[in-house]
Amino acid sequence: MKSIIIPESYNYIAVFLTFSCNLRCSFCINDFGSVARTTKRRLLSGKEWVEGLNRIVSRPDLPITLQGGEPTLHKDFVYIINNIKPELNIDVLTNLRDEKIFIGNIDPRRLKRDAPYASIRVSYHPEQMSLNELIRKVLKMQNNGFSVGIWGIMHPKQEIEILKAEKYCKSLGIDFRTKEFLGTHKGKIYGQYRYPGAISKRDKKSVFCKTTELIIGPNGDIYRCTADVYEKRKSIGHILDPDFQIEDKFRLCEWFGHCNPCDIKVKTNRFQQFGHSSVEIKFQDQEV
Ligand code: SF4
Ligand code: SF4
Known part of the structure; x- marks a missing residue:
């Protein structure tokens, strides 16, 4: 199988091992108008994940991030971490349902890198x-x-509890960060978005869209964006397709208006420049 070279412009590699979760948070981002948790998908086995992920050639500051759902629910979670090639750094997003999955099974040095978090x-x-x-x-x-480290989402319903937890955790020497809530609560849209109307979930509009992320779903399909993986829209490739290569280009998308907040949110890029988002969108009257 050919290596998959990550373009210089890419900022994130998301590996959704599963959308299953042991919790039922009321504002789970996986459920942003989506079918993520209700759609049955075949999960790649640990062996398949290792084969696919080990094709990736990335930079030291761009790890592959194992996430979900709750990624530790994948039956081969430990095997996957222990068999990904050492050249690839690994981050994990988890609700830490069971710390014993990590302790004694995974070398802590495998999940450590030079990063500010x-x-x-x-x-x-x-x-x-x-x-x-x-x-x-x-x-x-x-x-x-x-x-x-622990991260708390500043959802309006739980802001006070999150801030209290932050203070307490910091007093115990735990790295606790807060994260802005993205999405809608009581009819109000929270978060700062680069393209007005992108998450309105009203009309659909055709645009050209280019991503800065490699997004791989639980069955190995590769998608244009987070909305596509959650909604199980058409994929643009598969991690086990021997010829798959990333094409860093604008693609036609007819789903503008039904984007996911994570893709459109305004953020600082890795060169510390503010005003970026995970995707760049050009409208039909703009030159691509
Ligand atoms: S822990 Fe995360 S994935 Fe699981 S329900 Fe809560 S927000 Fe969703
Ligand atoms: S326009 Fe929105 S839905 Fe379409 S690919 Fe871009 S981010 Fe995804």
């Missing part, structure tokens, strides 16, 4: 979790040498 980023969901229990697990992970 932890490689294992644990999401704290006050409506579904006990903070004390989460802190116990995170401290245990830290004591076992893992690079681990």
